[in-house]
Amino acid sequence: MSRTFFITSSPHVNDGDSIFRIMWSVVGALLPATLWGFYLFGMPAVRVTLITVAAAVISEAVANKMRGRADTTLDGSAVLTGLLLALNLPPSAPWWLCIFGGAAAILLGKQVFGGLGHNPFNPALVARVLLLVSFPAFMTNWAVEAGYLADAVSSATVLGEAKTFLMTPALGALPNVNYLDLFIGFRAGCIGEVSTLLLLAGGAYLYWRRIITIDIPLAFIATVFVVTTAAWGFAPDKYLNPMAHLMTGGLMIGALFMATDMVTSPLNTKGRWIFGFGCGLLTAIIRLWGGYPEGVSFSILLMNACVPLIDRYTKPRKFGFVAPAKGGE
Amino acid sequence: MGKHLFMGGIHPPDEKKRTAQLPVEVAPLPERIFLPVSQHIGAPAKTAVKKGDKVLKGQVVATASGFVSVPIHSSTSGIVKSVGPYHHPMGAKQLAIEIEVDGEDLAAEPMAPIADPLNADPNVIKSRILEAGIVGMGGATFPTHVKLSPPPESPIDAVILNGVECEPFLTADHRLMLERGDDIMCGLKLILNIFGLERGFIGIEKNKPDAIAEMARFATQRGWCDIRGLEVRYPQGAEKQLIHAILGRDVPSGALPMAVGTVVQNVATAVAIWEAVTQGKPLIERVATVTGDGVNEPKNLLIRTGMTLEHLVTQAGGLTDDCQKVIMGGPMMGMAQHTLEVPATKGTSGVLCLPASQVRATGHRDCISCGRCVSACPMGLSPTTIFNLIDKDKVAEADEWSALDCIECGSCSYVCPAWIPLVQYIRYAKGRVMARRRELKG
Numbered sequence: 001m002s003r004t005f006f007i008t009s010s011p012h013v014n015d016g017d018s019i020f021r022i023m024w025s026v027v028g029a030l031l032p033a034t035l036w037g038f039y040l041f042g043m044p045a046v047r048v049t050l051i052t053v054a055a056a057v058i059s060e061a062v063a064n065k066m067r068g069r070a071d072t073t074l075d076g077s078a079v080l081t082g083l084l085l086a087l088n089l090p091p092s093a094p095w096w097l098c099i100f101g102g103a104a105a106i107l108l109g110k111q112v113f114g115g116l117g118h119n120p121f122n123p124a125l126v127a128r129v130l131l132l133v134s135f136p137a138f139m140t141n142w143a144v145e146a147g148y149l150a151d152a153v154s155s156a157t158v159l160g161e162a163k164t165f166l167m168t169p170a171l172g173a174l175p176n177v178n179y180l181d182l183f184i185g186f187r188a189g190c191i192g193e194v195s196t197l198l199l200l201a202g203g204a205y206l207y208w209r210r211i212i213t214i215d216i217p218l219a220f221i222a223t224v225f226v227v228t229t230a231a232w233g234f235a236p237d238k239y240l241n242p243m244a245h246l247m248t249g250g251l252m253i254g255a256l257f258m259a260t261d262m263v264t265s266p267l268n269t270k271g272r273w274i275f276g277f278g279c280g281l282l283t284a285i286i287r288l289w290g291g292y293p294e295g296v297s298f299s300i301l302l303m304n305a306c307v308p309l310i311d312r313y314t315k316p317r318k319f320g321f322v323a324p325a326k327g328g329e
Numbered sequence: 330m331g332k333h334l335f336m337g338g339i340h341p342p343d344e345k346k347r348t349a350q351l352p353v354e355v356a357p358l359p360e361r362i363f364l365p366v367s368q369h370i371g372a373p374a375k376t377a378v379k380k381g382d383k384v385l386k387g388q389v390v391a392t393a394s395g396f397v398s399v400p401i402h403s404s405t406s407g408i409v410k411s412v413g414p415y416h417h418p419m420g421a422k423q424l425a426i427e428i429e430v431d432g433e434d435l436a437a438e439p440m441a442p443i444a445d446p447l448n449a450d451p452n453v454i455k456s457r458i459l460e461a462g463i464v465g466m467g468g469a470t471f472p473t474h475v476k477l478s479p480p481p482e483s484p485i486d487a488v489i490l491n492g493v494e495c496e497p498f499l500t501a502d503h504r505l506m507l508e509r510g511d512d513i514m515c516g517l518k519l520i521l522n523i524f525g526l527e528r529g530f531i532g533i534e535k536n537k538p539d540a541i542a543e544m545a546r547f548a549t550q551r552g553w554c555d556i557r558g559l560e561v562r563y564p565q566g567a568e569k570q571l572i573h574a575i576l577g578r579d580v581p582s583g584a585l586p587m588a589v590g591t592v593v594q595n596v597a598t599a600v601a602i603w604e605a606v607t608q609g610k611p612l613i614e615r616v617a618t619v620t621g622d623g624v625n626e627p628k629n630l631l632i633r634t635g636m637t638l639e640h641l642v643t644q645a646g647g648l649t650d651d652c653q654k655v656i657m658g659g660p661m662m663g664m665a666q667h668t669l670e671v672p673a674t675k676g677t678s679g680v681l682c683l684p685a686s687q688v689r690a691t692g693h694r695d696c697i698s699c700g701r702c703v704s705a706c707p708m709g710l711s712p713t714t715i716f717n718l719i720d721k722d723k724v725a726e727a728d729e730w731s732a733l734d735c736i737e738c739g740s741c742s743y744v745c746p747a748w749i750p751l752v753q754y755i756r757y758a759k760g761r762v763m764a765r766r767r768e769l770k771g
Contacts, residue, residue, distance in 0.1 A: 004667070005666060005668070006654045006665065006688050008665055010656075010737070010739050011660060011752065012665065012683065012688075013497065013661070013687075014689060014744075014745075015339070015743055017746045019746050019747055022746055114695075116697060117698065117747070262700070263697050264698075267698055267713065267714070268704070268711070316710070318582060318709035319709045320580050320584070320734075321581075321709070
């Protein structure tokens with residue numbers, strides 16, 4: 001008659017969510033943009049994506065083995081890191097670049113710090129920036145050899161053209177952009193960053209699933225919009241239209257999927273507004289006045305570094321808080 | 330309606346459908362009862378009977394041993410079988426009086442009913458509350474006479490009865506409001522009289538519209554109470570959150586409700602007070618919900634103190650074969666029990682039985698800083714930060730991050746996707762912080 005029961009500390013119920021569900025939901029939210037990339041850029045994009053994801057997952061397995069940790073290869077986080085990196089690579093990226101990037105993302109971006117939860121920087125962005133500064137030519141080769149866009153567009157991005165014109169006006173002109181094409185995603189760029197529409201749809205799904213909050217993307221995008229509008233308002237012949245800023249480069253994928261990474265963004269909403277604002281400001285500064293045409297990756301990484309500080313100074317106001325009396329004891 | 334929303338909180342499924350419409354049934358007498366001498370916060374009562382003594386229902390078997398202590402009464406008649414360590418809901422074995430029930434249920438001479446109770450001297454009422462062994466029946470079991478005797482520097486100008494019952498699954502207070510509405514109302518009046526107040530409040534979550542309507546009916550008849558329907562959000566029934574919702578007053582960090590002139594009592598406590606005063610009846614029975622998918626027939630039962638969980642689940646059709654967890658109290662703050670031999674006490678508001686499929690295995694991942702615990706915390710704390718600090722033995726910093734303000738409501742653990750038992754860690758942190766503070770004091 002004596003039965004034994006399971007004992008744990010309270011509470012005894014939970015909301016059913018898990019790291020596994022969160023990670024795979026983000027992967028799912030990225031699928032429309034991924035498939036669009038495959039459609040636009042063809043088999044090379046498929047190849048880049050598969051190799052990068054595989055490299056990330058295998059690196060995760062190897063790192064777990066070496067560190068003697070429980071296997072986490074299927075929890076979705078390695079797949080997500082690999083996928084995010086792939087979506088931030090040009091479709092022309094060679095196979096070895098993908099392997100190097102995927103491995104660097106997991107090993108240098110995450111596992112050296114102690115695995116998921118301990119990495120201060122977004123692992124996919126660590127790898128992307130590593131590749132960008134190490135292999136700039138490969139990382140900015142926008143030639144499209146297959147898919148819907150094969151040979152159809154110039155091999156320069158909107159931001160690239162705008163930057164060239166800004167630095168050396170004699171070499172070019174402000175690009176003419178078709179906003180509908182930008183919104184739907186008919187443009188050159190990294191595999192997963194091109195469709196504003198599908199990225200917004202994915203972001204909306206994550207918001208609905210309560211995996212991301214509105215604060216970071218809104219602060220990020222709004223800040224970029226405000227700053228670029230100001231610049232464009234002063235010198236419309238020199239700077240790109242702010243609407244083009246919103247729908248080009250990696251702003252959408254960065255604001256919705258990279259800056260919102262839970263591990264590397266602040267804990268509470270006040271901190272997340274500051275974080276999003278910082279990302280937007282740095283992005284706009286780099287795009288308008290920096291040496292690179294695009295600044296999303298750099299600005300998110302720089303703000304990642306500020307997260308511990310932001311968390312410390314945005315301690316939530318506790319219930320029943322009474323300000324200590326001023327003056328001496 | 331409740332004026333103010335507290336910060337944070339969660340929306341767990343309320344799971345109350347199983348028993349909300351079931352009238353309270355009287356649980357039959359068992360063969361044995363076990364009365365722990367500690368059924369309240371404070372000093373355990375002092376045993377007043379020995380093995381072989383015959384005891385009657387309502388007879389004092391252990392006396393109060395200090396100001397923050399209450400007597401224990403036998404909940405039926407029988408022979409004292411043993412006095413010794415026995416299973417206790419809090420985990421470790423504690424001193425308990427085992428009584429072999431004779432089935433006669435013979436009552437001892439009751440305390441004399443107090444004449445004209447609604448106009449009686451408050452001190453008479455207060456000493457009756459102590460004599461009757463009444464404690465807070467919402468689960469905290471703090472001696473009621475102490476709560477009703479605040480020091481003179483803390484004048485009380487508001488009394489709130491707690492009918493929120495925000496713990497999922499439990500419907501004991503809900504049924505009590507439907508079946509004993511006028512007794513609750515009269516119990517409230519006695520408490521108001523103690524403080525010389527004209528009107529009080531009853532707070533009820535809006536997921537119990539029938540209880541709100543019923544209580545509103547008596548409130549209109551009696552005219553000394555305002556009913557406040559409150560937003561359905563856990564932990565709406567936590568004392569500080571309830572005071573915030575109804576009065577817009579924030580109990581300062583580290584202080585008690587009396588610091589903002591407020592006394593909160595559970596609706597069941599009000600009924601116990603009314604019965605003690607008008608019938609001379611001590612606190613030996615209460616309503617408890619035996620529920621969950623781990624019992625065959627969930628029920629609301631009128632139970633006696635000292636009945637074992639075994640007896641209670643038997644009344645509810647017995648455990649299902651796959652029942653894996655038995656919790657005294659609700660799912661958010663209740664205590665998991667390792668055996669059904671544990672006795673119910675004055676604070677037992679429910680017995681929740683969960684099948685294996687609803688029990689999550691232990692073992693957690695590292696924190697991914699999602700911040701959900703921060704959004705969920707109704708006290709405005711950062712649970713993950715306290716967890717990280719205490720995990721690294723940083724006791725002083727855990728104190729700085731207000732570990733002691735935690736009310737252990739469980740909202741943080743509930744939402745944690747890494748499955749970190751945050752409350753457990755914070756409870757540990759609180760122990761360490763208090764030990765450190767004592768050390769610093771010398």
